[in-house]
Amino acid sequence: MLSQFTTTLSLLALASALPSTLSPKKSPAIPLVFDGRVPKAATGATFDAGLLPYNAKYDLGANLTWSDVLLFPKVQTSLFDNSSTKAVEVTIDDRAIFTPSPTNVQAGFRRNELLPQPANATYATTGIKTLHFSLQPDSHRRLNYSHEYQLVWLESQDYSADQFSLNVGTIFGTKEAHPKRLQLRGTSHASPQQTLWSAPFEEGVWHNLALVLDFNKNALKVYYSRECEKLEAVTGFIPNDLSNLGQYHFGILKKPTGQNLTDITRQGYQEKGVHEGIVYGGILEEDSKGGSLSIAPGKSVKY
Ligand SMILES: *[C@@H]1O[C@H](CO)[C@@H](O)[C@H](O)[C@H]1NC(C)=O
Ligand SMILES: *[C@@H]1O[C@H](CO)[C@@H](O)[C@H](O)[C@H]1NC(C)=O
Ligand SMILES: *[C@@H]1O[C@H](CO)[C@@H](O)[C@H](O)[C@H]1NC(C)=O
Ligand SMILES: *[C@@H]1O[C@H](CO)[C@@H](O)[C@H](O)[C@H]1NC(C)=O
Ligand SMILES: *[C@@H]1O[C@H](CO)[C@@H](O)[C@H](O)[C@H]1NC(C)=O
Numbered sequence: 001m002l003s004q005f006t007t008t009l010s011l012l013a014l015a016s017a018l019p020s021t022l023s024p025k026k027s028p029a030i031p032l033v034f035d036g037r038v039p040k041a042a043t044g045a046t047f048d049a050g051l052l053p054y055n056a057k058y059d060l061g062a063n064l065t066w067s068d069v070l071l072f073p074k075v076q077t078s079l080f081d082n083s084s085t086k087a088v089e090v091t092i093d094d095r096a097i098f099t100p101s102p103t104n105v106q107a108g109f110r111r112n113e114l115l116p117q118p119a120n121a122t123y124a125t126t127g128i129k130t131l132h133f134s135l136q137p138d139s140h141r142r143l144n145y146s147h148e149y150q151l152v153w154l155e156s157q158d159y160s161a162d163q164f165s166l167n168v169g170t171i172f173g174t175k176e177a178h179p180k181r182l183q184l185r186g187t188s189h190a191s192p193q194q195t196l197w198s199a200p201f202e203e204g205v206w207h208n209l210a211l212v213l214d215f216n217k218n219a220l221k222v223y224y225s226r227e228c229e230k231l232e233a234v235t236g237f238i239p240n241d242l243s244n245l246g247q248y249h250f251g252i253l254k255k256p257t258g259q260n261l262t263d264i265t266r267q268g269y270q271e272k273g274v275h276e277g278i279v280y281g282g283i284l285e286e287d288s289k290g291g292s293l294s295i296a297p298g299k300s301v302k303y
Contacts, residue, residue, distance in 0.1 A: 030294055033124050036116050036250075036283035037085040044070045047114075055115040059249065061096035062105075069096075069112045071277065078134035078281025079208045079228055080297060090114060090251040091141060091277035094270075106265045110274065113251030116283070124285055125154065125245045126215050130293040130303075133250065134208045134281040137201060141277035143254075145179035148172045150253040151278055152209075156244035163242045164220065165193065166209070168201050172255045172264065182207060184222060186240040196238050197222045206281065210293055212303045215242050221303055223295065230296040233303075250280055 034053055042052060044067030050056035060069060071089040078087060096110040116124070133152060143149055146169070153165035164186040170176040171183070182201045185193040201207065210223040210231050220240045223231035254276070256268025286293055292300040 029298075030130075030286045030288065030290065030292055030300055033129055033285040033287050034116050034121075036114075036285075037081055037281075038072075038088045040084055040086050042086075042088075043072075044068070053117050055117050058115055059098055059111060059113045059251070061092075061110075061112060062099035064095055064112065073138065073279055075136070075279055075281075076206065076227075078206050079225070079231075080132055080134070080282030080284060080294075082297070085282075087279050087281040088114075089138060089141075089277045089279045091275065092252045092254060093275055094272055096252075108256045108261075108264050108266045108268045108270070109253055110270055110276075111251070111253040113249040113253065114280075114283075116248050116250070116285075121247075122245055124248065125213075125242070128212065128214050128216065128288045130286040130288045131211045131213060131248065132209070132285065132294070133283045134206045136206050136279045137203045138277040138279055139203045141275050143169060143252075143276050143278075144271065144274070145169045145176075147257055148255040150249070150255075151182075151251070153249050153253075154213075154242070154246050155249060156246040158244065161187075161244070162193075163187065163244070163246065164196075164211070164240060170257075172257075184209075184211075186220065186238065196220075196240070197224075197235050199224060199234075208282070210295070212237075212288055212293055213242055218242050223293065225295075228296075230299060231293075232295070248285075250283055252276065252278055 047066035073089050075087050090112055092110045092112055096112050098106045098111050148171050149169045150165045150167055154163045167183045167185055170179045180201050181198050183195045184197040186196045206227050208225045212221040218241050219237040221237045222235040224234045225231045256270050258268035261267045291302050293303055294300045
């Protein structure tokens with residue numbers, strides 16, 4: 001009896017050690033287009049040295065390095081991170097003035113953003129892809145919700161537009177009764193941008209998003225959850241112009257306030273002495289041409 005019992009136990013142990021591909025309950029892995037999860041050992045210098053799949057030099061304020069800008073706060077592991085990866089915080093201060101050329105000092109903005117590499121990646125902005133990320137505010141580096149912030153977006157390759165943008169705060173030129181909300185903004189084949197989906201942006205909580213981006217049909221679908229809950233669809237497919245390839249941004253672009261501005265990249269009001277940050281986790285992109293996306297590690301659904 002005893003030996004039978006131990007045999008059953010060791011069979012169970014063997015079964016759980018088998019590769020997941022042999023286990024009928026697990027969904028097949030969805031191939032990744034890029035994996036932007038940050039290894040536990042990474043520091044700002046790892047980003048500066050270009051050792052991670054992010055641009056080593058852009059988009060940063062003039063004369064800044066990733067070592068100046070990135071922090072690695074001890075927060076809970078995000079939905080798609082694991083014991084060998086960690087969260088990364090992108091911060092801005094008064095120095096975060098992007099200066100792409102000596103005659104183009106973008107003093108209207110404060111901005112530092114991680115750009116997944118390689119840039120101009122047609123493979124990341126064609127077909128059907130699912131962009132995953134988690135984010136949360138930092139209660140020690142609060143944003144000023146009187147301003148508009150872009151936190152995650154796709155910018156077309158000619159820099160003429162953002163195909164979509166996850167924002168928080170007061171959209172420039174509007175009045176916002178509840179500015180502490182995430183707003184996914186897109187074109188919906190209309191200009192200017194419209195809000196496609198929205199949720200409160202609470203402190204101390206991971207907000208997980210997955211955007212199924214159908215570049216063939218120019219449509220997107222939003223999945224969302226909090227903390228380590230599995231993702232759930234919060235929209236259907238929404239028509240949205242995704243054409244013109246481009247570059248993903250993960251970080252802070254803080255717009256100015258002010259009236260009658262003709263060029264908000266260089267004009268408008270930015271208060272002095274800011275120390276603001278947003279924490280990111282689990283940045284990755286799946287190739288969803290097979291019809292599925294992951295809603296938790298090892299769990300997928302048809303979109
Ligand atoms: C960056 O450094 C250069 C050279 O020291 C300086 O002229 C410029 O003003 C700095 N830019 C900013 C935005 O601080
Ligand atoms: C954690 O995620 C990393 C990055 O994708 C992956 O390479 C690694 O295998 C994962 N580790 C575990 C223990 O699942
Ligand atoms: C990006 O890739 C497209 C398509 O291959 C190409 O036409 C374009 O010139 C590239 N743009 C840049 C800025 O490299
Ligand atoms: C927040 O932004 C508004 C609008 O620019 C500004 O008037 C206010 O002083 C800022 N608040 C803080 C605490 O800096
Ligand atoms: C902006 O323009 C409007 C209309 O021309 C004008 O009434 C208003 O005073 C202007 N505001 C500022 C701050 O210049």
